[in-house]
Amino acid sequence: DTGVSQDPRHKITKRGQNVTFRCDPISEHNRLYWYRQTLGQGPEFLTYFQNEAQLEKSRLLSDRFSAERPKGSFSTLEIQRTEQGDSAMYLCASSWTDRNYGYTFGSGTRLTVV
Amino acid sequence: GESVGLHLPTLSVQEGDNSIINCAYSNSASDYFIWYKQESGKGPQFIIDIRSNMDKRQGQRVTVLLNKTVKHLSLQIAATQPGDSAVYFCAEIANQAGTALIFGKGTTLSVSS
Numbered sequence: 001d002t003g004v005s006q007d008p009r010h011k012i013t014k015r016g017q018n019v020t021f022r023c024d025p026i027s028e029h030n031r032l033y034w035y036r037q038t039l040g041q042g043p044e045f046l047t048y049f050q051n052e053a054q055l056e057k058s059r060l061l062s063d064r065f066s067a068e069r070p071k072g073s074f075s076t077l078e079i080q081r082t083e084q085g086d087s088a089m090y091l092c093a094s095s096w097t098d099r100n101y102g103y104t105f106g107s108g109t110r111l112t113v114v
Numbered sequence: 115g116e117s118v119g120l121h122l123p124t125l126s127v128q129e130g131d132n133s134i135i136n137c138a139y140s141n142s143a144s145d146y147f148i149w150y151k152q153e154s155g156k157g158p159q160f161i162i163d164i165r166s167n168m169d170k171r172q173g174q175r176v177t178v179l180l181n182k183t184v185k186h187l188s189l190q191i192a193a194t195q196p197g198d199s200a201v202y203f204c205a206e207i208a209n210q211a212g213t214a215l216i217f218g219k220g221t222t223l224s225v226s227s
Contacts, residue, residue, distance in 0.1 A: 004157075006157075031213065033213075033214065033215075035215075040220075041220075042203050042205075042217030042218060042219065042220055043158065043203075043215075043217050044217070045214035045215065045216070048213055048214065055213075056213065056214065058214070089157075091157050091158070093215075095213075103148060103160070103215060104160060105150075105157040105158045105159070105160075106157050107156050107157045108156070108157045110155070
């Protein structure tokens, strides 16, 4: 297992377009998290899944954002009608059921909205 | 979270010196803490963690100290190397407040040769 994988690494899109990112967690981990990080700031929590179930969503997650984890393995994060303010690094992390262990991040997807 | 004035946004040290990075956390109910290192263009990389029932934990060249009385966490890096240059974040989880890691303000460590 090579850790948490995210694809693509970079995405440039025009304002108003939809984008989708993918995250493949560590295979033994049943919890998957999405975070957003803007320049100079720490990551901010967006949402998390335990297996297929989306159990928690931040108020940062507007209606234009949707996340899925259909089979309890990989997850996708879609942003509809992108805005310039969506430009950020989108990070995925995964952990064991005992959330206090193995909280590992991927390398992120850098989104630039032009 | 609140700052008790211990956080420095940047820290510059000479190679071989010891570095101490401080963090003030926000929630007295937090029971698990992690230090992450983040290099430019990369995701946060786990360095060391500590549970609230401990006040010190050591790893390879790193030590984390936890003072629950003043809600303060510190990361000590021994014999700092140029490869240690990065942004360092502390993060906390509150047992009763969901599973999300809450990140503190980062400290940019610059190591000169």
